[in-house]
Amino acid sequence: MSDDFDKDIEEFIENRFYDNLAVIETENKLRINSFVKEQALLQVKMYWEKLKELAKKVTQSEVPITLSNQTTPKGRNYTIRGVVDIIKEDNETILYDIKTHDPDFVRHNKENYEKQLNIYGSIWERINQKPLDRTAVIATPLPAKLRWALHEGTQAQIRNAVTEWEPVIPMEYNKNARDGTLEEFGEIVDNIQDCKFAPPPVVVLKTKMAGGKTIFARKICHNCDIRFACDSYREYSIGRRTLSTDDLIYLIKDMGNDRDNLTFKNISFEADVQKEFEASTEQVEDITEQEFEE
Ligand code: SF4
Incomplete structure (x- = not known):
């Protein structure tokens, strides 16, 4: 695809990043300082730079995965929910789960991730009535070498660190292991409900x-x-x-830059208008109900 396409996507990413951030700040009533914002945007941009070829192949994104009506050993009901991305290429279907966990940590604790992906994979197969070939985790944090290169390195060192970075971590897919994992999940739910944790x-x-x-x-x-x-x-x-x-x-x-402040004000204003509208609607409903009773 063309350079124009890449530029458009980068602009889109930046705009969406600031819009999402403003919503998070407004909803949580907090301000995120400029340094943290800069680092977060840098992470998203590098992530796109590294994974854009993979991202362009995504056939189903943010697919909700739900397994309801599960029963714990003590008879409690619970539901498992997740969100995954699906890619079809070379006659293969691959399920990706995006994690904000450190890639090295994921690599050294693959067993834990495989358990979760075996469940997601088997649910996806059942819903879609199609076989799944592989699963993988995409770990989003930037590796230490790349973080260093971005702050203190040369362009060549940055390019080198991006090339060495491997955020996609393949997992063993075994849908038959799902039942054992569901039992473990059920026991965890029971322990949480019985307040057995420390x-x-x-x-x-x-x-x-x-x-x-x-x-x-x-x-x-x-x-x-x-x-x-x-x-x-x-x-x-x-x-x-x-x-x-x-x-x-x-x-x-x-106090953030001008753009942050303007977006924050706009979103707060919209939230106030929405609140006033809801309050006035409630008033009208109250009055109508009173008239009706009279
Ligand atoms: S509960 Fe305590 S020990 Fe466990 S992750 Fe949170 S802070 Fe750490």
Whole structure:
């Protein structure tokens, strides 16, 4: 495809990125600082650069996968849901699952991902009445070498790091393994419902994860929404470096660029209009109901 097509797609990605970000900020009532936004956009652009040929072959994107009416060992009902992409090429059908997990971590823990993809694959086969040939995970984070090259390297070093980057990780597909995994899922649902769970001890948080140099606390806990309510994380955090005064001043003073602010204002305005409309509709309904009762 032409350079014009690539340019159009890049423009589309950038516009959608800022629109999505503005919605996330408005819905969650938070502001994301410019540095984080820049890094996130860079990641999306590099991801497109690396995977555009694969992306152009996608035949079904964001396919919802649902397996309802499953029963746990204790008789509880639960549903499994997921979203995948499907590509057909050279008479093969391949199911891709996009993960924000580190590629090295995925490679060293393939078994866990294979279990999930075996279930997704078997559901897809059943819904579509077609065989699936392979599954794979696409891990989106940029590898450390590429991150370094983007910040401090030359163009040649960036190109080299992009070439070495392998975000697509093939998995073994075995739909027959699905039943064992469903049993495991059922047991996990029972444990959650019975409140039988606890964080790992702090020694685990300080241990390096399989296949990497990063410890559990940095790899897993830093993305965990409940870390500030978690005893193990609190214990781990005590005595660790906190934000300096300069860091705090930078975060407080960073009010985003003009485009961010305009989009934020527009979306907030639309949300207010929508709210007022809903409130006035409720009022009309209330009045109509009262009149009707009278
Ligand atoms: S912070 Fe979250 S991920 Fe980390 S140990 Fe606690 S509960 Fe688990």
